[in-house]
Amino acid sequence: xxxxxxxxxxxxxxxxxxxxxxxxxxxxxxxxxxxxxxxxxxxxxxxxxxxxxxxxxxxxxxxxxxxxxxxxxxxxxxxxxxxxxxxxxxxxxxxxxxxxxxxxxxxxxxxxxxxxxxxxxxxxxxxxxxxxxxxxxxxxxxxxxxxxxxxxxxxxxxxxxxxxxxx
Amino acid sequence: xxxxxxxxxxxxxxxxxxxxxxxxxxxxxxxxxxxxxxxxxxxxxxxxxxxxxxxxxxxxxxxxxxxxxxxxxxxxxxxxxxxxxxxxxxxxxxxxxxxxxxxxxxxxxxxxxxxxxx
Numbered sequence: 001x002x003x004x005x006x007x008x009x010x011x012x013x014x015x016x017x018x019x020x021x022x023x024x025x026x027x028x029x030x031x032x033x034x035x036x037x038x039x040x041x042x043x044x045x046x047x048x049x050x051x052x053x054x055x056x057x058x059x060x061x062x063x064x065x066x067x068x069x070x071x072x073x074x075x076x077x078x079x080x081x082x083x084x085x086x087x088x089x090x091x092x093x094x095x096x097x098x099x100x101x102x103x104x105x106x107x108x109x110x111x112x113x114x115x116x117x118x119x120x121x122x123x124x125x126x127x128x129x130x131x132x133x134x135x136x137x138x139x140x141x142x143x144x145x146x147x148x149x150x151x152x153x154x155x156x157x158x159x160x161x162x163x164x165x166x167x
Numbered sequence: 168x169x170x171x172x173x174x175x176x177x178x179x180x181x182x183x184x185x186x187x188x189x190x191x192x193x194x195x196x197x198x199x200x201x202x203x204x205x206x207x208x209x210x211x212x213x214x215x216x217x218x219x220x221x222x223x224x225x226x227x228x229x230x231x232x233x234x235x236x237x238x239x240x241x242x243x244x245x246x247x248x249x250x251x252x253x254x255x256x257x258x259x260x261x262x263x264x265x266x267x268x269x270x271x272x273x274x275x276x277x278x279x280x281x282x283x284x285x
Binding site: 046050 | 169220221222223226227232233234238239242243246247249254258261265266268272275276280
């Protein structure tokens, strides 16, 4: 049942991703990207990471999409017309095939599963995903958490400096 | 485990079905008597002046960027609020430092007039 569910969600995710790069109108691409983000959120839920799923919807499908739509408005990207050049199709296909070959090689030859950590599905179901993330973030990784605020501060100043005409 | 998320799935399904039904049934049973006036694009009752596909000012973009940055700040508050009682005073202190550093950024944005629509 879960495998079947995963198949459906994965298929929708791949189809939506293909739509993102094939749609002529950039707004349609952005809408397809939202669908991809929602599928990813569903996959997070199936991986016992509900907090990540919620953040995926809140930040990516919510905030990042607003930014992408604003970029489309800002650059005034028009509906794409005409065909892509055959060179880019050729090179793109070659790189895609190469990456696919690499992936198959990786899956067949090497062991992808590394050393298992202490946090598994049973613990997540018992304690809760958000609690575990919070505990790690606010006790074990206290300094990185505080440094994040400085990173955000730099980003805020950068945003103002880049867009204001007169500072 | 996944059964707990069934209501969300049902909600998504209802939303999709509602959207599809609205479109399909209105195109199937709705009356279509188009006229020149009915098909004319309108905005708030006024005649449109030029195309809507124009370059927008960068002023919109800074609002979006600041929204994302303070959205990320809010994201860090969610797990903190879940653990609020267990972290105790220590949690209040560390979140206080976090918020104060970002508040400096907020003051900067405010003082530089980035929130004003000039």
